[in-house]
Structures are given as C-alpha cells and as structure tokens.
Amino acid sequence: MTQAPDKARWTIADLELLATDESKRYEIIDGELFVTRAPHIGHQDAGGGIYVELTIWSRNSGLGKAILAPEMIFSDADNVIPDVIWISNERLAQVVDNEGHLTGAPELVVEVLSEGISNERRDREAKLKLYSTKGVQEYWIVDWRKQQIEVYQRQNAQLVQVATLFANDIISSPLLPGFSCQVKQLF
Numbered sequence: 001m002t003q004a005p006d007k008a009r010w011t012i013a014d015l016e017l018l019a020t021d022e023s024k025r026y027e028i029i030d031g032e033l034f035v036t037r038a039p040h041i042g043h044q045d046a047g048g049g050i051y052v053e054l055t056i057w058s059r060n061s062g063l064g065k066a067i068l069a070p071e072m073i074f075s076d077a078d079n080v081i082p083d084v085i086w087i088s089n090e091r092l093a094q095v096v097d098n099e100g101h102l103t104g105a106p107e108l109v110v111e112v113l114s115e116g117i118s119n120e121r122r123d124r125e126a127k128l129k130l131y132s133t134k135g136v137q138e139y140w141i142v143d144w145r146k147q148q149i150e151v152y153q154r155q156n157a158q159l160v161q162v163a164t165l166f167a168n169d170i171i172s173s174p175l176l177p178g179f180s181c182q183v184k185q186l187f
Helices: 012-017 041-061 089-095 117-134
Strands: 024-029 032-037 064-068 072-075 078-080 084-088 108-112 138-143 148-155 158-165 170-172 180-182
Touching: 012 024, 024 117, 041 064, 041 084, 041 108, 041 138, 064 089, 078 117, 084 089, 108 117, 117 138, 117 158
Parallel strands: 108 138
Antiparallel strands: 024 032, 024 078, 064 084, 072 078, 084 108, 138 148, 148 158, 170 180
C-alpha cells in the first residue's frame, strides 16, 4: 500500500523564489501558503480606522505604537501580515530585526475579515492558533460588513473569545489603559 505524499511545506525561502505579485498578500502558517488579493475598500477602511484610533491613543499615552500591515516572521514556516498591531515600546525594542520585521509577537493583533470561506478559516482558525502559540495577548477579529468585533484574550496560555462587540458597544482593552471608543467609530 502506498501512502499519499506529504503536503508541501512552504518556507520564507520558497517565497523569495516566487515571482510575487505586488497586489497580492503571501502568508505562510504552519508551512501552508495563503495567497490573497488586495482587500475590499471596506476592509481597508476598517483597518485604517482601527489604526487611527490606536495611533491617537498611543501618541497620547506614550506606551507603544500601532502599525499597519507589518510582516511578522516567527519562523521559516510562519510568516504573516496582520492588518493592524499594537506593540508596547519595550516589546518593539526586543522583537524588531534589522530589516524592520517583527520576529516575536506584539501584544495586540487585529485581523479584518476578507470575503470567502478560506480567508475566514485562515483568520478564525490558523491565525488564531498561531497567535495563541506565539504569545499574543489579545486578538480582535473584525467583520466590517457586520460592524462587529470578536475579542480574544489570553487565558491559561491560550487566546479565548471573551466578547463579541457590535456597532453601539464600547471597545476597550486591559492592554491599553484609558483606551475606549464606540465600535462604529472604527468603520
């Protein structure tokens, strides 16, 4: 009896050999390659709104920095580009490499859902698992179409969903003292 060949495991080196298309996003999670088109304008607007609110709070507090679409290289088989992150100044100094990529987890990661079952699976399953194992403290999954945010926080060494917030709810975080805004302001 012959066994089916193992699924190909992608690495960062493999990406460097591809003739990549600048309008697409290439991510590797546990050796699986995910390629997505440039997101919908509503997706971009939601990510931008979150970035703006986190940046304003960060400038006022001086505690850290919001970053749009940073490349996070955890290993050769785990290379992702979340929509928005927030990272404390102390953590940033520890995990940024010479090329400006993050090599460790920020405190907060925000993923805005893109349309399609495979995109949702990537954000709700593969990335949730990756961020949980890499030490992210809080993870927001944003559905811009529904104006809804699922909030996951670290409990017992894993990310657990603690809330689903809707347009009229207020979002805050124990990571961001004094930060709060109405969810609909982000969209």
